[in-house]
Amino acid sequence: MDKVAVSPYNPLLKGTKVVVYDSTLRDGEQTPGVAFSPEQKVAIARMLDDAGVHQIEAGFPAVSENEVRTIKEISSLGLKADILALSRVMKGDIDAAVDAGVDMVLLFVGTSEIHLRYKMKKTREEVLAMTADALDHCKARGVPASVSAEDTTRTDLEFLMQFYRHSEANGAVRVGVTDTLGCATPEAITDLVSRASREVRVPVALHLHNDFGLATANAIAGVKAGAAAVTTTVNGIGERAGNVPLEQFAVALKYLYGTDIGIDCTKMKALSDYVCAASGLHKPRNQPLVGTNVFAHESGIHVAAILNCPMTYESIPPEAVGNERHIIMGKKTGVNYVKARLEEMRVQATDQQAIEICRRIKELGEKKGRVSNAEFNAIVAQVIPTTSL
Numbered sequence: 001m002d003k004v005a006v007s008p009y010n011p012l013l014k015g016t017k018v019v020v021y022d023s024t025l026r027d028g029e030q031t032p033g034v035a036f037s038p039e040q041k042v043a044i045a046r047m048l049d050d051a052g053v054h055q056i057e058a059g060f061p062a063v064s065e066n067e068v069r070t071i072k073e074i075s076s077l078g079l080k081a082d083i084l085a086l087s088r089v090m091k092g093d094i095d096a097a098v099d100a101g102v103d104m105v106l107l108f109v110g111t112s113e114i115h116l117r118y119k120m121k122k123t124r125e126e127v128l129a130m131t132a133d134a135l136d137h138c139k140a141r142g143v144p145a146s147v148s149a150e151d152t153t154r155t156d157l158e159f160l161m162q163f164y165r166h167s168e169a170n171g172a173v174r175v176g177v178t179d180t181l182g183c184a185t186p187e188a189i190t191d192l193v194s195r196a197s198r199e200v201r202v203p204v205a206l207h208l209h210n211d212f213g214l215a216t217a218n219a220i221a222g223v224k225a226g227a228a229a230v231t232t233t234v235n236g237i238g239e240r241a242g243n244v245p246l247e248q249f250a251v252a253l254k255y256l257y258g259t260d261i262g263i264d265c266t267k268m269k270a271l272s273d274y275v276c277a278a279s280g281l282h283k284p285r286n287q288p289l290v291g292t293n294v295f296a297h298e299s300g301i302h303v304a305a306i307l308n309c310p311m312t313y314e315s316i317p318p319e320a321v322g323n324e325r326h327i328i329m330g331k332k333t334g335v336n337y338v339k340a341r342l343e344e345m346r347v348q349a350t351d352q353q354a355i356e357i358c359r360r361i362k363e364l365g366e367k368k369g370r371v372s373n374a375e376f377n378a379i380v381a382q383v384i385p386t387t388s389l
Contacts, residue, residue: 004255004320005311012258019229020250020263021055021205022048024275025074026086027243028233029059031279038070040278042077044234047274049079051267053246057106057231060086061096068100075101087145089134098141105145107134108178111163112151124159128166135170148176148207152192153184160192161199168200174229175200179218182211182241186221193225203228210241219244220252234275235283235290247272247289247321255316269322289321296326300334303327307340329376330365333358341376349384357383 025041028034036044041058048056056079058071075083084104085097097105109127110120120127131147138145147167149155155163164175177192184192189206196204206222206229208215219230236245250263272290276283285293295318297303305312310325318325327337335358342349342357349357360379361371 003311004316006255006315010256013224013253014258016223016259017228018223018253018261019054020232020246020261021057021084021229022053022232022234022246023057023243024048024233024237026057026059027231027238028275030239031237031242031281034237034279034281036278038066038073041070042074044275044278045074045077045079047267047271049081051264051271052262053081054262055082055084057084057086058102061100062088062093068096071100071102089130091137094134094137094141098143102143105138105143106148107131107145108148108150110151111149111160112154113156114154115151128163131167132170135167135172139171144173145171146174146176146205147172148178148205150178151180152178153188157195161195164196164200168202172202174203174205176205176207177222177227178207179209182209182215184218185214186217189218189222190225193222193227197226205229205231207231208244209239210236210243215244216248216252219249234271235287237275237279237281251289251321255320265320266322290323292326295323296328298328298330299332300337304334304336307336329361329371330369331362333361333365342380347380347384353383
């Protein structure tokens with residue numbers, strides 16, 4: 001594998017321990033129009049486990065009986081990852097999750113004034129009582145539970161801290177900071193995690209949405225502030241603009257911050273491709289790290305440099321994330337790449353012939369964009385008629 005050449009000015013977070021609990025099978029499936037089959041869910045769970053994901057949120061049992069059956073099947077696979085399920089602070093939801101064999105129940109309840117008034121139609125006192133009852137029921141059923149404050153980032157700060165202290169006192173093993181609308185900045189997440197970490201001794205988790213494109217930045221900020229667990233989804237899929245992308249979070253921690261959290265980053269491209277196909281969602285060519293264009297080069301100046309040293313235009317090698325390098329031919333192709341290709345093909349050409357081949361590639365590229373290998377071979381045969389390809 002080629003060397004890594006990221007910025008030397010990046011701060012290091014060596015020794016930081018972070019649990020990734022991936023929600024591709026739950027929040028990811030809440031992407032409008034997406035419904036994984038049970039077989040696809042099992043396959044994704046196996047791939048996540050194979051990549052070293054620590055915890056897998058397998059679903060929301062309250063959705064349907066079929067959902068319960070699928071979660072139960074995933075729970076019985078014997079994976080190394082812990083299997084989690086989402087639950088409202090309701091006994092029926094908790095029972096469904098426990099009966100599906102999960103290792104932890106993820107309780108959530110709205111805490112912002114907007115949610116209390118228009119969604120929950122409950123007072124703060126009622127929400128605290130409901131949370132205590134739910135945690136008591138989890139203890140009675142013998143399953144640990146985390147508690148997340150839905151819409152954390154728009155919740156009154158003093159009530160939020162009261163909610164966290166109350167949850168810990170009633171047995172929560174983890175409390176969650178949830179940016180439900182993705183409307184908080186890294187500074188806000190830093191402050192909230194720092195404050196929560198001072199209020200409770202149990203780990204603080206993050207569930208962050210990407211409405212303003214800040215999910216990954218917020219996750220990193222939260223980890224720096226002391227968050228011990230982060231929700232991700234493959235390709236960042238999920239409600240509205242989605243969530244923290246697993247591949248971006250794990251790879252950024254490893255290569256930008258010097259922290260290996262045990263995720264096999266070389267499995268990211270395969271995971272990304274499978275989830276993309278199973279979900280039916282389009283993946284942009286320029287999707288960070290796992291898109292086909294991320295390690296693709298066409299500009300003659302760039303390609304010439306890449307041929308000498310890939311680190312000139314790649315901070316990490318494509319193999320680090322299971323991707324591949326592509327040299328694209330088109331209107332920006334340079335003669336140095338043409339000469340390199342001819343040498344690979346063991347085709348002898350004069351400088352003038354190489355320049356003419358390059359001119360024709362550019363001309364064709366201007367008309368259609370990308371020039372294929374077959375079209376390149378045809379151009380070579382036209383310029384050097386004695387060539388047998």
